[in-house]
Amino acid sequence: MEFDKDSLLKLGKLSKIKIDEDKLSSLSTDLGSILKFIDRLQSIETDNVDPTSNSLDQSLVMRDDIALDENSATEILENAPEKELDFFSVPKVIE
């Protein structure tokens, strides 16, 4: 089982990962092999089974909404690859 080239490129677009031409073939084989493996589940009878998204038998714990003076913009922006003033900076979006 192999992933066809167009589906793989579309998946790359959805995932925002550029797929290089020279990687297409090996990636298609790898993903095909993984898909074949996970397809085994299709034969399992699950008609009256509820899905489990979290194994903990406890509802999500809420906490009080208290403002804390930590993680200042200056500190956080230290990690930004590019910044301007007090903002993250990205390539121009609007023409």
Added chain:
Amino acid sequence: MKAGLNLIEASELLANNETSSVELTKIYLDNINKGEELNCYNTISSEEALKAAESSDKRRKEKKSKSRFDGIPIGIKDLFCTKNIKTTASSKILSSFVPTYESTASQNCINAGLISLGKLNCDEFAMGSTNKTSYFGSVINPWKSKNSDANLVPGGSSGGSAAAVAADLCIASLGTDTGGSIRQPASFTGTVGLKPTYGRVSRWGIVAFASSLDQAGPITKTVEDSAALFEIISGHDSKDSTSSIKQKENFYDNLNSSVKGIKVGIPKEFKSDDLPVSTQKAWDDCKKLLQENGAELIDISLPHTMDALPTYYIIAPAEASSNLARYDGVKYGIRENAKNLIEMYEETRSIGFGDEVKRRILIGTYVLSSGYYDAYYIKAQKVRSLIKSDYNEAFKRVDAILTPSTPSTAFEIENEPKDPVQTYLNDIFTVPVNLAGIPAISVPFANDENNLPIGLQLITNSFEEQKLLNIAKNVQDTINYAPNLDKWWIK
């Protein structure tokens, strides 16, 4: 001072003034230096560690120690955010990231006075079973086969955490386990690895891989150390909405190694003709040992065992593809410049992620995409319910379950199969536990015919870590496993 101290021994030496935190820290920094070839650490924090050790010694002098473990040097997987110390998840995309905050689990270590020696190498974003997916290169297993000089994998993803404890490059370490990432490397290195119940240890500040499966835990030399370090890092955290509200327990003080009357289940689905003879023998010997010590063996069935791995390889990549969407070259990490925003995202993620991470993001995106969501993602969540229910049923009859930790012992770094699915099979015995959210421990039991460690896995029901640690201690104390590791890297 004897080499290869464990947490308890180190705490006794400190209490009796036979050593100081500064002396211990210097010894271990020196060990790290000598063991550079093993590639266990991504970042070594010598200066910070020595400073913290001085403070610890001062506290001890003033009888203000934070805990009996105050001043003991440990290592931390490079997946835990550590304030002002680089945290990379062993990925190129985060290779420059310096967190402005501390993860709760590592903060709990600081609160107990433990000293971090640095950040331990792991598979990229904890995705792997060999440590080969790390951007910073493979960790080398300190163990070698007696018949060959080839380097072996330490297992993964917490490969650095396990190898560092085995090689005495730290006294104990923190790892994380999403599908076996603590237990499998522990098994490959002759160390003790505990995956706690989901929710026991806060996930806050740990780089997320698969949020419904990720759980942090200790890798140590002994079961006692495991109990002690687990006690330190566990407890409710209001910053993690999936953190359990159960009270913190005194796992170390309450250790009791009796197994009299304990019922131990042996699941028939874990039996296989493919299991190496030595692993099968270790498993059989352990059954016999537990029986002789007063436990009762019961044959059980966990019918969906073989469905766990395909289920995991839907759920984990799905959650990963969502969690890793945040790495976009904007807020932190590296950026690859391009002419517009979308291309910048695509180029950054293309050069920033390694092959295995990309494969999992692509598969995750696929199973979550329109038209496939029900067939894959919801289907996997339903099978997850069946797996969980297998364990619920089993624990009506037994207290614990005994299995091998891994289908093989450590293998050669160069011998990893080309097909990713073959590598995934390494986690066949560990993955079901994460899907069920229950705790499990890998304990070193014996060495195989090539002198490589074999680990056995004990599993209990949710929040029954005390029982788990007690049985593990019984096994440990009866066999008295002596690693006898040749430190070939010290010239």
